[in-house]
Amino acid sequence: MTDRILVVEDDAQLGAQIKDHLTEAGWDVTWLTDGDAAAREDPEDFALIVLDLMLPGTFGLDVLKRYRKTSDVPVLILTARDQPADRVRGLDLGADDYVTKPFWPEELVARVRARMRRPVMQREDGLTVGALRVDLSGRIVEVGGEPVELTKVEFDLLAELVRRPGQALTREALVDRVLDPDRMGTPRTLDVHVSRLRKKLGPESSRVATVWGIGYRFDASEAGEEGE
Amino acid sequence: MKLRTRLLLTVVLSSIPIVAGFTLYSAWSRENALVEATYEATVERMEMRGRERCEEAPEAFGRRAVGRRRRGLPRRAAARRARFGRVWGIYDDAFAPMNAQTAALPASLREPLAGGELTAAVFEDDRARIAMRMPWDGACAVVVVDRPIDSEQARAATIRTAILVAAVIVLTALGALLALVPVVRRIRRLEESVKAQATTGYERDVAVEGGDEVADLARAFNEASGQIRDQIQEVEARDEALTEFLQSTTHDVMIPLTVLQGHLSDLRKRMPDDPKVRGAMEESHYIAALLRNLSAAARLDAGEPMIARLDVDLSEVVERVVERHQPIAKARGVQLNHAVPERPVPIDGDSTLLEQMIGNLISNAIRYNEAGGHVAVILEGGFTLTVKDDGPGIPEDELARVSERRFRGGAARTRRPTGLGLGLHIVRDVAEKHGFDLRFESPEDGGLTVVITG
Numbered sequence: 001m002t003d004r005i006l007v008v009e010d011d012a013q014l015g016a017q018i019k020d021h022l023t024e025a026g027w028d029v030t031w032l033t034d035g036d037a038a039a040r041e042d043p044e045d046f047a048l049i050v051l052d053l054m055l056p057g058t059f060g061l062d063v064l065k066r067y068r069k070t071s072d073v074p075v076l077i078l079t080a081r082d083q084p085a086d087r088v089r090g091l092d093l094g095a096d097d098y099v100t101k102p103f104w105p106e107e108l109v110a111r112v113r114a115r116m117r118r119p120v121m122q123r124e125d126g127l128t129v130g131a132l133r134v135d136l137s138g139r140i141v142e143v144g145g146e147p148v149e150l151t152k153v154e155f156d157l158l159a160e161l162v163r164r165p166g167q168a169l170t171r172e173a174l175v176d177r178v179l180d181p182d183r184m185g186t187p188r189t190l191d192v193h194v195s196r197l198r199k200k201l202g203p204e205s206s207r208v209a210t211v212w213g214i215g216y217r218f219d220a221s222e223a224g225e226e227g228e
Numbered sequence: 229m230k231l232r233t234r235l236l237l238t239v240v241l242s243s244i245p246i247v248a249g250f251t252l253y254s255a256w257s258r259e260n261a262l263v264e265a266t267y268e269a270t271v272e273r274m275e276m277r278g279r280e281r282c283e284e285a286p287e288a289f290g291r292r293a294v295g296r297r298r299r300g301l302p303r304r305a306a307a308r309r310a311r312f313g314r315v316w317g318i319y320d321d322a323f324a325p326m327n328a329q330t331a332a333l334p335a336s337l338r339e340p341l342a343g344g345e346l347t348a349a350v351f352e353d354d355r356a357r358i359a360m361r362m363p364w365d366g367a368c369a370v371v372v373v374d375r376p377i378d379s380e381q382a383r384a385a386t387i388r389t390a391i392l393v394a395a396v397i398v399l400t401a402l403g404a405l406l407a408l409v410p411v412v413r414r415i416r417r418l419e420e421s422v423k424a425q426a427t428t429g430y431e432r433d434v435a436v437e438g439g440d441e442v443a444d445l446a447r448a449f450n451e452a453s454g455q456i457r458d459q460i461q462e463v464e465a466r467d468e469a470l471t472e473f474l475q476s477t478t479h480d481v482m483i484p485l486t487v488l489q490g491h492l493s494d495l496r497k498r499m500p501d502d503p504k505v506r507g508a509m510e511e512s513h514y515i516a517a518l519l520r521n522l523s524a525a526a527r528l529d530a531g532e533p534m535i536a537r538l539d540v541d542l543s544e545v546v547e548r549v550v551e552r553h554q555p556i557a558k559a560r561g562v563q564l565n566h567a568v569p570e571r572p573v574p575i576d577g578d579s580t581l582l583e584q585m586i587g588n589l590i591s592n593a594i595r596y597n598e599a600g601g602h603v604a605v606i607l608e609g610g611f612t613l614t615v616k617d618d619g620p621g622i623p624e625d626e627l628a629r630v631s632e633r634r635f636r637g638g639a640a641r642t643r644r645p646t647g648l649g650l651g652l653h654i655v656r657d658v659a660e661k662h663g664f665d666l667r668f669e670s671p672e673d674g675g676l677t678v679v680i681t682g
Contacts, residue, residue, distance in 0.1 A: 011483050017490040054479070080482040084536040084579045102485035102516045104555040105493045111551070168567040170606055211565045213604025213616050 005112070006046045007031045008038040008063065009078065011055070021105040022112065025071050030226050039063050043071035048116055050108075052078045053090065061093055062198065066092050068094040074115040132204040153178060154197045157190075158218075161208065165220035168211040185208055231412055232405060239401040254389040259356070259383065262375070263349045266313060267360050270371055273324045274362055282318060282368035286326035289318055289368075313375035316357060322370035333359065333372070341370065354379050369680070414442045422449055430457045467530075474526055480521055485519075488512050496559060506559045513556045517591050520638040523648045524584045528657045535661055536578040543568040545579060546607050549586045553594060561599030564590065569609040575682060577662050585658040586613070588651035589678050593617035627668050 005027045009015035012033070015169045019031045032038045032130040039062070043049060049067065053060035064075055070079070077090045080101040087098050099111050126135040136159055141148045150158065160169060171187040176195075179185030194216060198205040207217045229237075274282070282289045297340040317330035321436055323338050325331065337359040341347035349358045359372045414437060421434040430453040436446045492509045499505050527534040550566040557564035586605070593603040597619035606614045669677040 011487075013487045014483055014490075017487055019489065080479040084538055084581075087579065088536075088538055100510075101482040102489055103552065105490050106555045107552050112553075164570065168565050170567050170608070173567075173569075211567070211604070212563060212602035212618070214565055214567045214606055217565075 004028045004030060004046045005050045006038070006041060006043075008035070008050065009033065009052045010035075011052075017105070021109060022050075025109045025113070029113075039066050043067040043073045046073055048076065048112060050076050050078065050112070051095075053086070054080065058150065060087065064090065064093050064095060076111060076115055127165065127220065129165075129222065130204055132201065132207060134158065135161045136162065138202070141201075143202055144196050148200050150197065150200060151193075153180075153193050154200070155184060156199060157193055158208070161216060161218035165218045168214045168217040171215040174215055176206070231415075232408060234625060235404060235408060236401065239397065239404070241399040243394065246397065247390050250385055250393040251390045255382070255386055258362060258385065259349070259351060262356060262377075263347050263358055266358050266373060266375060267347050270360055271362060274368070274371065278371075279362070279364070280350050282326075283366065286318060286367055287328060289315065289327065313358070313370065313373035316374040317372040318368055319370035319372070320367045321365040323370060326345070326367055333370070337372065351377070411442065414438075418442060418446050418449070421446075425449075425453055429460060430454075471530065474523065478523055481519060482516075485512060485516055489516075493555065509556060509559045513591075514595075517587065517651070520584055521588070524581055524654050524658070525650065527578075527581065528654065528661065535581065538579065539574050540573055540575055540577045540579045540582060541611070542573040542582070542611065543607060545582050546586060546605055546613070549583050549590060550605055552587065553590045557594050557603065560594055560597070562594050562597045562601045562603060564594065564603045564605075566605040566607075568607045571609065573607060573609060573611055575611065575662075578658075581654075581658045581661070585655045585680075586615070586659055588655050589615040592651055593619060593676070596620060611682040613680040613682075614677060616671070616675060618673075618675040621670050621674060621676045622668065624670070627670070 003026070005022055007015060007018050007022065007029055008033065009018055010033045015031050015033060019029045022029045027047075030041075032041070051064060060077065064077070067073065067075060067168055072094075074096045075094065077087075077095045077098045078101060079086055079090070080099055090098055097111055097115050099108055125137040126133070128134075133140075133142040135141075137205070138190055141150055141155065141158065157174065160174060160177055160222050171190055175185045175187055175190050179189060194208060194210075198208055201207065207219050209217045270278075278289075308583075314399070317333065318326045319330070319333055320326055325333070326346045334350075336350055337348045337357070341359055341361050346361050347358060349356055354377055356377055356578060357372060357423055358375060359370060362369050362371060418434060425432060425434055433450045433453065434446050436443050436450070464606045489509075489512050492505065492512060494507045496502075496509060546566055546568055552565055564644060590603060590605060593615060597603065601618050603615070603617045606612075606616075608614075655678075662682065664680050664682045666681045667681075669679065671677055
């Protein structure tokens with residue numbers, strides 16, 4: 001698995017900037033300004049390709065078509081045209097995602113990160129982050145190697161959040177999925193369960209984060225990484 | 229007035245003088261024939277015996293019917309009088325009465341004879357008085373005969389003629405109406421065809437049938453619609469050029485704007501607390517939003533053909549738009565969070581316009597919020613999209629105005645912190661075009677909640 005990214009962007013300033021930002025985010029970036037040159041590259045040499053659609057020489061979509069003949073490397077297209085048809089054509093030709101100009105560098109980096117082929121840190125049946133280990137199939141929760149005793153509702157609540165780490169879930173959705181339908185479950189009841197769960201998680205309690213206006217989220221970020 | 233009604237009315241009106249004329253003519257010609265026949269019969273009889281007897285004894289002449297005296301029944305004499313009439317008077321060639329029973333010849337009878345006419349007649353209700361100039365001079369040169377007329381019969385003959393003429397006219401009118409049927413049908417077809425042409429933007433010509441005036445009319449329509457078509461094409465071409473210009477200008481601005489945003493983002497990393505850097509970020513974000521809104525407004529104004537109907541996963545749109553606004557939310561110190569269901573939320577729509585709709589709501593919520601504020605975007609599976617914030621909210625009267633049509637103009641240009649701007653109007657238009665329900669709520673604990681359901 002390589003960390004190489006190919007950037008095809010004809011604008012000198014923008015190309016240089018994209019290269020800088022992706023390099024800063026930890027990737028090895030090759031930058032080309034010409035569609036013909038891009039068409040000569042072997043897409044399999046890269047983990048991801050950022051492709052501008054408006055290129056001198058070979059048109060961006062033709063480059064994409066050529067890549068797709070031999071490779072299924074993730075391709076992220078850059079477009080400045082505000083027409084849904086353009087995007088759809090790109091996606092139909094096999095692009096995986098698109099970013100519309102103007103964009104903030106953070107937006108591009110986030111899109112690249114989301115599309116990167118990288119080893120999945122969490123498995124289907126659980127997750128380990130910081131001092132916390134959650135085993136979904138075994139219904140085991142440990143903090144710093146010590147097992148934590150959870151009630152059924154508390155475990156189901158944690159499991160729902162852990163299954164979609166980093167994503168906020170609404171109180172209403174959690175009430176529906178976690179609380180016993182036979183007993184009158186309200187968002188208020190849910191909040192009580194959350195506060196008990198947090199107490200039991202001790203040093204990892206902040207992983208169960210309150211999200212204003214929505215509900216709760218499992219924060220799976222490693223120490224030092226900025227949580228979304 | 230319809231064509232058929234007009235034709236019928238014309239026939240009826242013009243037939244009145246025709247019927248009257250024919251009736252008068254037939255009466256006149258019948259009288260003429262009577263005078264002629266009487267003259268011939270009288271001359272014949274006078275030549276046979278009458279003249280002789282008259283010249284021999286003018287004073288005795290005229291006591292009986294013209295012709296040979298016969299011993300017969302008085303009834304036969306009456307019948308003869310009916311056929312030939314009774315001698316009323318006898319005059320010499322100077323129109324002087326020849327016997328005592330004869331009155332002076334009235335001027336109405338004398339004058340035509342004096343003028344050289346062979347006969348002169350006066351018709352009364354039930355009889356005709358006919359004066360005749362015999363083909364000889366002398367004592368019995370003028371014979372006046374009284375002839376009875378069967379007035380009932382004459383009237384019946386006149387009515388028969390009138391009915392006959394009227395019948396001919398009615399038949400003619402019916403024939404004309406019958407001939408009019410295909411003409412009216414063709415005009416109707418032409419009318420439908422012209423109407424259809426107008427609704428399809430004058431794209432197709434109307435069909436030209438035959439070589440008459442209806443066909444000329446169809447050709448004239450085609451010429452006119454050809455001109456309309458040319459004008460439409462011209463306007464469309466101009467419109468297209470303008471849109472193209474807007475698109476390419478936007479495209480040209482988007483690249484340097486992206487570069488600018490990159491630089492600002494780098495600057496902020498170096499000077500995270502500098503309010504000027506933060507301000508510059510907000511302004512560049514605002515410019516980008518404005519450009520996108522202009523492009524969206526142009527497409528909304530252009531209408532259906534410019535608005536795509538494609539499969540869109542609304543979850544994906546929400547995530548993308550939230551991601552786009554995350555940098556600016558962080559710069560402002562506003563927490564922006566979102567929740568989407570686990571499964572995609574597929575709808576038919578225009579992804580760019582939907583992004584713009586959601587983006588404008590998020591943009592406003594961040595822009596008018598304070599540092600430490602919150603914005604939450606929630607999409608629920610049945611498709612309810614909620615964007616709520618704990619900012620200052622929107623005053624009721626401005627909320628009411630958002631739902632008014634054609635509120636753009638002034639509002640679009642305002643940059644007041646509470647001004648709604650072009651953004652909310654695009655939100656409303658996009659929701660309307662997609663058939664979504666748009667609701668603004670002011671919760672009791674403050675802020676603004678916008679709910680869109682589809």
